[in-house]
Amino acid sequence: MSLRLSGTRLRQLFQGLYRAHGPQHWWPGDSPFEIMVGAILTQNTAWTNVERAIANLMAVDALDAERLLALPEAQLARCLRPSGYFNLKARRLRAFCRWYLERGGQRRLRYWPTARLRQALLAVPGIGPETADDILLYAFGRPVFVIDAYTRRLFARLGWIQGQEDYETLRAAVERALGADARLYNEYHALIVRHAKRLCRTRPQCGDCPLRGCRARDLNGPRTGRA
DNA sequence: TACCAGGAGAAAA
DNA sequence: TTTTCTCATGGT
Known part of the structure; x- marks a missing residue:
């Protein structure tokens, strides 16, 4: 299966996450x-x-x-x-x-x-x-998109990837689709983690998940591939 | 009690 | 090259 990581899809997902959770001001740390x-x-x-x-x-x-x-x-x-x-x-x-x-x-x-x-x-x-x-x-504020286990699971649940793709393949695909934008990447990764940790843990049923087709409760399930 | 968490690297197959 | 194992505490 080819990757389905278009800029339009990725930006729509970002907007949904941002509306649901707001700015995250990451990374937690003073220096x-x-x-x-x-x-x-x-x-x-x-x-x-x-x-x-x-x-x-x-x-x-x-x-x-x-x-x-x-x-x-x-x-x-x-x-x-x-x-x-x-x-x-x-x-x-x-x-x-x-x-x-x-x-x-x-x-x-x-x-x-x-x-x-x-x-x-x-x-x-x-x-x-x-x-x-x-x-x-x-x-360092560089435009590098972080692919973590949550990101991999979310994209897999959305049917955009299989979940077994290697790290560099996914990173390059996301960066190509979104363009180099460190501020966007910063907020995007933070929102994915926030979504997985907060929404999915506190509301396991995810009945009001803002992401159509997300089935986000599965985000905390078994890993779909090597992180 | 069992499973999981914002991985990485060595060892084994 | 791919899969499995190891590292380890604390929360649920």
Whole structure:
């Protein structure tokens, strides 16, 4: 089945989500570095657990690349415990901080072209395509559309994709259909997550789902493909 | 008790 | 190349 991701369909969906949920003001975080940390910590983890881990980092004044890297790995892991996979995420965060500092942090990286920055992020151990795109979009303001599990399920339920397509195929198709628009991508991804987490959990029957044919209650069902 | 959450990477088939 | 397994806490 070919992809049915036209600009018209995608924009209609966005408008429906925006009418239902309003502006989301994403990403939750006070600085680009906090956004990057959150993007790594939220891998396969509920955001409420990530918030606890970030609060622990704040409590030891480690929400900064140099100070975070200065923490012993065992102490860092203890801070990250609420977010799950804490040993793994401690290693990933440290690897990311080393990469970030070696390249001059936000001060220098902000001038890197998007393609180069994306390729470099993907070379950091523990940063896959979704995490890299979260960072590019929300910490660097680059026009990169994030394909997460919710997005994949929603598009599959709408019959626009099968759900098994690889990440790059979907990202390229959405970006081609919508055109490069970081503000739109920012709000779009946030609205999809909001829709899946709030509407579908609090109203499992989804009787008033604003999206025609969405069957959004299924958004929290089994995964339809690799995220 | 069992399942799931804003993934990624290594190991096995 | 594709599929399966591992990492782990907290909420429902």
